[in-house]
Amino acid sequence: MSQNTFKKKIKKGSSSKGSGKNIFSLIEEKLNVTGILGEGVPVHFAPPFFYAAMLALIYIWSNHRAENMIRKIEITQQEVEDIRADVTTLEAEYMLSSKQSEVARKIAPLGIVEIDEPPMKIKMKK
Incomplete structure (x- = not known):
């Protein structure tokens, strides 16, 4: 029995639109994706990649929450200072x-x- 293989395309001469290459073929050519990954995408890299992506998302979300909390705390502190000034003024008037x-x-x-x-x-007197 013979083994299944990919059919190799034979490049013909230039087409009517110039070089006949689109942006994706240029990117693939420049990055040499097949040289790095081989003929297929290695599936065994997927779980660590998704784990790292999940950690990055959690990190970004955590920073976003912390910054929002800091903004809320600063606004609340400003309101407390305003109220404290009002109370001091009212006490002095009283x-x-x-x-x-x-x-x-x-x-x-x-x-x-x-x-x-x-x-x-x-x-x-008593």
């Missing part, structure tokens, strides 16, 4: 408005006046 002189100034239009003399202490 402390100012609770001073005795400010309270007296605010209630003066209502006709309530501040007493000038200190309160008296009432003593009871």
